[in-house]
Amino acid sequence: MASSNSQVAVRDRLRIAIQKNGRLSQPARALLGSCGLTWRESPDHLFCHGESAPIDLLLVRDDDIPGLLESGLCDLGIVGRNVLSEYNERASSTCGQVQPSELRGLGFGGCRLSLAIPQAWTWQGAGQLQGKRIATSYPGLLARWLADAGVDAEVVELSGSVEIAPRLGQADAGCDLVSSGATLSANQLKPVEDILYSEAVLAGRSNSLPPVLRDLADTLVRRLDGVLRIRDSKLLLFQASRHEVDAVVRLLPDAEVPTQYPLEDGETLALQALCHGAVTWQRMEELKRAGARGLMVLPVERMLA
Numbered sequence: 630m631a632s633s634n635s636q637v638a639v640r641d642r643l644r645i646a647i648q649k650n651g652r653l654s655q656p657a658r659a660l661l662g663s664c665g666l667t668w669r670e671s672p673d674h675l676f677c678h679g680e681s682a683p684i685d686l687l688l689v690r691d692d693d694i695p696g697l698l699e700s701g702l703c704d705l706g707i708v709g710r711n712v713l714s715e716y717n718e719r720a721s722s723t724c725g726q727v728q729p730s731e732l733r734g735l736g737f738g739g740c741r742l743s744l745a746i747p748q749a750w751t752w753q754g755a756g757q758l759q760g761k762r763i764a765t766s767y768p769g770l771l772a773r774w775l776a777d778a779g780v781d782a783e784v785v786e787l788s789g790s791v792e793i794a795p796r797l798g799q800a801d802a803g804c805d806l807v808s809s810g811a812t813l814s815a816n817q818l819k820p821v822e823d824i825l826y827s828e829a830v831l832a833g834r835s836n837s838l839p840p841v842l843r844d845l846a847d848t849l850v851r852r853l854d855g856v857l858r859i860r861d862s863k864l865l866l867f868q869a870s871r872h873e874v875d876a877v878v879r880l881l882p883d884a885e886v887p888t889q890y891p892l893e894d895g896e897t898l899a900l901q902a903l904c905h906g907a908v909t910w911q912r913m914e915e916l917k918r919a920g921a922r923g924l925m926v927l928p929v930e931r932m933l934a
């Protein structure tokens with residue numbers, strides 16, 4: 630994609646690209662929404678004007694996001710690590726501008742890029758692939774893995790339905806995304822090596838934005854950090870006698886240091902702790918046995934560090 634740094638210089642609104650239709654579309658929108666962003670809705674359009682902040686949304690094919698970032702037409706993007714890594718793997722062999730990099734893992738869209746062989750084969754290691762044909766939509770990442778393993782194999786590039794290639798005789802093995810493994814087993818394949826662990830990531834060109842856009846991007850990333858940090862967090866409120874507090878706090882290794890207030894009797898403390906792990910009924914009962922009283926578990930809506 631051609632360079633367009635001049636367009637970056639004149640823009641004063643941040644642009645963030647997300648997938649238009651697909652697995653990452655809704656979770657990406659929801660995540661940005663929980664950062665306080667709203668847009669003028671236009672379901673059939675590819676550009677949504679930001680209302681709550683000068684941050685506009687671009688709705689595109691996920692494969693196009695790294696290129697939009699590299700060209701400067703877009704400032705941030707939400708895309709699978711698999712797509713970003715493949716783009717950078719290919720770009721590194723051609724050289725060019727500042728490549729987009731991963732700024733944050735976002736905790737959804739989890740899957741693996743795995744090498745899969747016919748179920749009838751017994752896996753004996755990478756050497757078994759010497760001289761074989763491997764179908765994939767990720768030729769850059771696969772070629773890198775093969776080179777690292779010292780294996781000379783033919784990479785057969787397909788844009789989709791990779792799992793059917795061995796059945797059709799188009800390839801001997803495949804390399805594709807795996808989540809439940811159902812698609813592989815439906816095609817009589819089995820995963821033998823994981824090449825990449827992927828999830829949706831926030832991507833951008835760090836340190837290359839003009840000041841106005843960088844301030845907007847920094848604000849958004851700070852909000853995002855707050856949202857990600859509390860996503861599975863709960864606020865625990867309880868009381869405990871002074872001599873039992875240590876025993877209760879030992880049961881909260883995933884909590885931040887609790888805030889403590891002495892009550893009037895001088896013996897009881899009121900405590901509040903931000904807990905980052907699951908607070909199940911069983912866990913509450915253990916806390917109660919250790920001396921916690923009046924336990925309350927509250928959702929955390931927002932947090933700004």
Ligand SMILES: Nc1ncnc2c1ncn2[C@@H]1O[C@H](COP(=O)(O)OP(=O)(O)OP(=O)(O)O)[C@@H](O)[C@H]1O
Binds near residue numbers: 648691711806827
């Ligand atoms: N089975 C899966 N389970 C979980 N996440 C997946 C799975 N398959 C893909 N993903 C993740 O979701 C991303 C988007 O997948 P999707 O199938 O919607 O992409 P696509 O068909 O390439 O869409 P587009 O039309 O935008 O090009 C993938 O790049 C990957 O990061």
Ligand SMILES: O=P(O)(O)OC[C@H]1O[C@H](OP(=O)(O)OP(=O)(O)O)[C@H](O)[C@@H]1O
Binds near residue numbers: 809
């Ligand atoms: O391990 P599983 O849970 O079966 O998931 C893996 C499948 O999911 C993705 O395909 P998708 O369903 O998105 O179809 P597409 O590649 O044609 O878009 C991926 O390309 C695999 O084929």
Ligand SMILES: [Mg+2]
Binds near residue numbers: 690691692
């Ligand atoms: Mg795609």
